[in-house]
Amino acid sequence: MSSINLTPQRSETKLVPSLSFIIVFVVVMVAGAFAFLSFMPLILPPEASTQAQEVDRIFGFMLFIGALVFMLVQGLLVVSVVRWRARPGDRGDGPPIHGNTTLEAVWTAIPAVIVTVIAIYSFTVWQNTRVIAFGEQSVGAIGARYAWTFNYTISQDDLPAGIDFNALKPEIQADLTDEDGVITFSATKLYTWVGQPVVVRMDAADVNHAFWIPAMRVKQDVLAGRTTEIRFTPTMAGSFRVVCAELCGAGHGNMAGELVTDPATGEQYLTGAWVIVYETEEEYLSQFFEPTATTNLLPPDDPVLVGRQILASGKYPCNTCHVLADLNWVGVVGPSLNGIGDRADERAAAGGDADATAYLIHSIRHPGDWLVPGFGNLMPQFNADSDQTNYMPDSDLNAIVAYLLAQTAAAQASAGSTTN
Numbered sequence: 122m123s124s125i126n127l128t129p130q131r132s133e134t135k136l137v138p139s140l141s142f143i144i145v146f147v148v149v150m151v152a153g154a155f156a157f158l159s160f161m162p163l164i165l166p167p168e169a170s171t172q173a174q175e176v177d178r179i180f181g182f183m184l185f186i187g188a189l190v191f192m193l194v195q196g197l198l199v200v201s202v203v204r205w206r207a208r209p210g211d212r213g214d215g216p217p218i219h220g221n222t223t224l225e226a227v228w229t230a231i232p233a234v235i236v237t238v239i240a241i242y243s244f245t246v247w248q249n250t251r252v253i254a255f256g257e258q259s260v261g262a263i264g265a266r267y268a269w270t271f272n273y274t275i276s277q278d279d280l281p282a283g284i285d286f287n288a289l290k291p292e293i294q295a296d297l298t299d300e301d302g303v304i305t306f307s308a309t310k311l312y313t314w315v316g317q318p319v320v321v322r323m324d325a326a327d328v329n330h331a332f333w334i335p336a337m338r339v340k341q342d343v344l345a346g347r348t349t350e351i352r353f354t355p356t357m358a359g360s361f362r363v364v365c366a367e368l369c370g371a372g373h374g375n376m377a378g379e380l381v382t383d384p385a386t387g388e389q390y391l392t393g394a395w396v397i398v399y400e401t402e403e404e405y406l407s408q409f410f411e412p413t414a415t416t417n418l419l420p421p422d423d424p425v426l427v428g429r430q431i432l433a434s435g436k437y438p439c440n441t442c443h444v445l446a447d448l449n450w451v452g453v454v455g456p457s458l459n460g461i462g463d464r465a466d467e468r469a470a471a472g473g474d475a476d477a478t479a480y481l482i483h484s485i486r487h488p489g490d491w492l493v494p495g496f497g498n499l500m501p502q503f504n505a506d507s508d509q510t511n512y513m514p515d516s517d518l519n520a521i522v523a524y525l526l527a528q529t530a531a532a533q534a535s536a537g538s539t540t541n
């Protein structure tokens with residue numbers, strides 16, 4: 122005989138699950154939290170600086186804790202719903218539960234410990250990402266509605282090796298010797314290179330902005346009337362977005378800039394050519410020197426052109442006595458150099474020199490040994506030792522000889538047909 126049980130029944134399910142159930146539950150929750158971490162690279166910009174590595178480590182740590190708490194709360198909810206659900210015919214109430222002081226102390230203590238650990242860890246990362254590095258490249262940044270401008274300064278030490286200070290443009294000389302001792306130039310991009318610590322010193326031209334390079338994981342307010350700084354060391358070559366992160370007006374959304382990290386730029390810098398913003402060393406130097414000085418500083422590879430530059434520069438006074446159409450020399454005291462390349466062999470034979478090159482070298486080092494018929498012994502002797510008068514180094518001599526050998530009637534005719 123069946124009867125309907127109308128008295129309330131209590132669920133028979135145990136309140137505390139078995140140890141093996143708890144172990145499986147915890148393992149699944151921790152695995153779930155790690156699964157969250159695996160999505161991290163998908164939601165972040167490239168990790169392109171040493172600071173980004175540190176920031177991402179703490180971000181991962183906090184994401185893991187957050188994911189674990191999420192998994193535990195949701196997991197307990199699911200387990201409770203399934204395990205302690207009302208069975209068919211179960212009309213009873215749950216067991217009465219009173220306060221549990223131990224449990225409350227535990228769930229108060231755990232968040233307190235977590236927050237303290239995160240606070241200490243964050244402070245450490247904050248300090249580490251702001252350490253002043255040795256050999257920092259200092260760049261100025263100006264935030265103005267709605268663009269970024271970067272200012273680079275160079276001192277005399279930053280000029281490429283072997284540059285003659287006196288050959289610099291007068292205004293550059295003045296800038297390098299005034300109280301700042303630097304030249305400043307501006308660019309619309311922030312240029313640096315992989316492995317170079319950078320400090321950006323930021324000023325606002327109008328309202329407040331915020332300087333943010335997501336890939337470097339650095340962001341700092343740019344405040345009117347105060348200079349703020351950020352530091353980063355790029356670890357990845359490429360071009361990265363600079364973003365304004367402070368609502369500054371109607372064009373705020375377009376206030377983007379660009380950071381360019383080029384490994385080659387650093388190499389060029391370290392080998393002496395201070396090339397940051399300029400494509401070529403010539404372009405960089407051209408702002409410091411008059412064009413002719415630039416070519417003298419950066420001699421061409423062809424010795425003929427080097428020789429021509431040396432003679433055209435007036436370093437040696439050959440023009441006062443010789444005729445040479447190519448350089449517009451009109452001296453008449455010495456023999457003409459027009460077509461000397463055609464005659465040098467013949468002269469070598471007449472004077473007892475091995476070949477045309479030997480003849481020209483002999484004629485410059487010891488001009489009195491063999492005179493061109495009809496001319497007196499008037500030419501100064503150009504010496505190979507730096508402690509002698511009329512010093513002419515071998516490098517100059519060889520280039521001049523190469524140039525003179527190229528002065529043939531044929532070369533002159535072809536030059537004449539194009540230039541005259």
Ligand code: CUA
Pocket residue numbers: 264265266267329330331365366367368369370372373374376
């Ligand atoms: Cu500048 Cu927003």
